[in-house]
Amino acid sequence: ESLVGSIVAGLLDIPDHETEKANGRLTQAQMNKLVSRIDGLSDSRLTVAEMAATVGLSESWFANVFKHTTGKTPLQWQLARRIDLAKSLLVESDLAVAEIAAQLGFTDQAHLTKAFRQIAGDTPAAWRRMRQSH
Template sequence: MTYLHSMQAETDGIRAILPAKWRSLDGIVGVHWEAEAQAGANGYYLSPDPRIVFFFNDVSSQIRVADRENQLGRNDRGMARAIYVPAGVPMWTRFSARHRFSHLDLHLHQDRLMRYLAPSLGASKARSTIKRPVEVQDVGPVAALSRLVVDELSTDTRHPLFAESLVGSIATALLDIPRDDEAIQSGRLTQAQMNRLTSHLATHGDQRITVAEMAEVVGLSESWFATVFRETTGKTPLQWQLSRRIDAAQDLLCNGSLTIADIAAQLGFSDQAHLTKVFRQVVGETPAAWRRSRVQS
């Protein structure tokens, strides 16, 4: 199917420095941008379909990205070289410095992506896979595949199937496709599964995540997940989640000017007293005392 994407994009301080190269394929639109952004430039993006963004240079120190507008400057992160954004997931960005960049946008009709994945994965696993966001800094073969796609955007010498196959290869290289047998065979979670959990927790830093939700993220039953998780980490899922939230609290205590009450609210604790109690249990001292010791050292 010929398909034209409809993404909402609001930018300020970002301009194209060359005309965009683009091509519409079967359920895919590829666009290559050469652009420049001023320090403080920002953007908001929301698409009803999944998309892949690949940067041809490292932008992690110049572009900050967040899942909510109020996280920019407080709980944002560096933009990875390659990202997969599921349908309906918003993204806010901010440039910390003036920067020229080159990137490939691949807009994918959700039905087209399902049609590509489901024959090999099954419909249920394919649906689960396309709902999981991915951010990858070590891009490996995706770099070479993306360059080939850019070449195909400006030429019409090959059959469109070639470009569509390249995009399919990028998707399968980048998407977080679980292998159910790995955890069962080893009795432990794989590093990829732990990475999925860490990423999921990072994008839901102000919420408590249930064990059932964590199990779904890695594609295991709740009972089996709880068993292999403890074998992998030495902690229960909820103990691990709490320790990660305390790690995040320590980062905010060190790197920002937020009050302890602000940090408690941002990380989903009921109030400052709740954060203080849990922080003391995990770290051995109160957040205020821990912050003072880091400032003085």
């Protein structure tokens, strides 16, 4: 009975998930799917549960392997990605910082400024001035 149980359990395991669990990392295809999903959103925001569902993993397992893969939590990674988008908009457009904040799903200009300073080390306006002067 034990042997039959082991064989059935082995047959029911999905190989992709077993491989992911073995090395504890997201595959490049999963990361690409996640980036594609986030890029498709107008405000670039997903919950951890939505990110996990995008790549077909449980929320807790996803959070664990995501941190192993990127070195950041899913929300830290997502925030850094939003700040990168803000940097692009600051350089490539004449939008006001408040407009950029609204476009990227920040609650207001102050929220963007606080997050931007934490990640980039400067305010969005000062960062833009530095880039424009060069």
